[in-house]
Amino acid sequence: MLAPALRRLARVPQPITLTGREPQTSAAELLAGLVPPPQFARASFDSYVPDPAHPSQAKAQQALRDLGEQLLRPARKSLFRKAAPPPSIYLDGGYGVGKTHLLASLAHAVGSERSAYGTFVEYTHLVGALGFAPCVKELSTRSLVAIDEFELDDPGDTVLMSRLLRELADAGVSLVATSNTLPEALGEGRFAAEDFLREIQALAARFTVMRIDGEDYRQRTGRPQSTGHTDDAVREAVDASTAGGAVVSLDAWRPLMAHLARIHPSRYGRLVDGVDAVALTGVDQLDDDMVGLRLVVLIDRLYDRGVPVRLGGAGVADIVSERMLTKGYRKKYYRALSRLGALAALPLPGERAAS
Structure with missing residues (x-):
């Protein structure tokens, strides 16, 4: 039998190790996870406090609020005119100015059934898990696809995301992305971006770019x-x-x-x-x-x-x-x-x- 001291020691909670974990995610779990993260589970336009010294923050707040209201209105159909392409916005700015807060607020305003929210890497992996066509089919059912931390780290991602966003926009999906880099400069300093200039320019052309200025709120x-x-x-x-x-x-x-x-x-x-x-x-x-x-x-x-x-x-x-x-x-x-x-x-x- 264990001595009393050893029995007490045996009951002392021990830390876990991340190296001992082998996480797995299914395609269904990836789709279910396309919502704002816990840190921004309660984010709203009302809880975003723009800095008066940087009017671009309030301007971006109002633009996304207006977009959310627009996406919730019933779409008007016309027999004579082709529907206008859905509005897409690219929020560019430094870290800590509230881009993710605004993006999460928009996703909450539109609703989880009508929006998809994820980081750039989560969308690229979703394509790998589902396949390109099924991914487009699934995301095309949403009114909004929100992409946080948009960056191009390799040529393959450039071509993949250019094609994905093109097909989603053609299907009537509104795209909103955040990044620390202007869209025409994506990939700069990472790979031979000039070799993929057409793809990068095609990405840039799909967005209305809004700059958010300000200091890191942290x-x-x-x-x-x-x-x-x-x-x-x-x-x-x-x-x-x-x-x-x-x-x-x-x-x-x-x-x-x-x-x-x-x-x-x-x-x-x-x-x-x-x-x-x-x-x-x-x-x-x-x-x-x-x-x-x-x-x-x-x-x-x-x-x-x-x-x-x-x-x-x-x-x-x-x-x-x-x-x-x-x-x-x-x-x-x-x-x-x-x-x-x-x-x-x-x-x-x-x-x-x-x-």
Whole structure:
């Protein structure tokens, strides 16, 4: 028989590991998941507070509000005139100005049965899971397809998304996208964009571009100055949270980065579902864009869910190299650092917020 002390130890809750998870998603689950993420489950046009110093925010808010009302009106049919193409809007602006909030608000206003909401990577994976024609057929039943974090990282995505959006627009679907890059500059610095200029120009021509100016509402300019903790401090914080019943993951940095390479980015959300906090030990600096881009997606999914993060080792500001912050993906990295800084400032379950 176990001694009393060992029996008590055996009942102590233990952290889980993300590297021990192998998430899977079916095509039906992917379709059901085309809704705004938990972080924006209650987002509305009324809860978006535009900055008076940047009138473009209020202008974008009103434009999307008007579009939502338009999409809810019964369509007028004419025997003599071809229906006008549906309105499509491209929200361009820096990170932290509320583009995702507005996009989620529009999807909520139109309703889940008439809209589809997803990130760029989720739509590309949906095509892979369903096949191109079934994907077009399914999305064509919606009045609105909302695409968050629109970016072109490779030529294949350029051709795929150009064709997908063309067929959806021809089917009468309104398209609204958000990005940190103007549509005619998509792919710039990532691949030989000039070789795919026609596809990129075709994408750009389908949108009315609206620029949203402003400062990052997370109160950060450039790289957050969050410092890392010692690995021991991270483990102690994890022990305290798990002892209180929270589900906390604890992983070593490099093994987790290797694990992400074995999972399609569209499944990163499922990877962290049900996790109350994420803790990492041995965090050091990355200088590999393939690893960095996977990390960006993971941070986005954590941010969607408002999951607190603790880093042991390097702090938020130092997890990507200076080289990565000066090349083609720099806007993605800066957005990810801003979001990670916000998550690192959140208290772990059972921990008091910093005053």
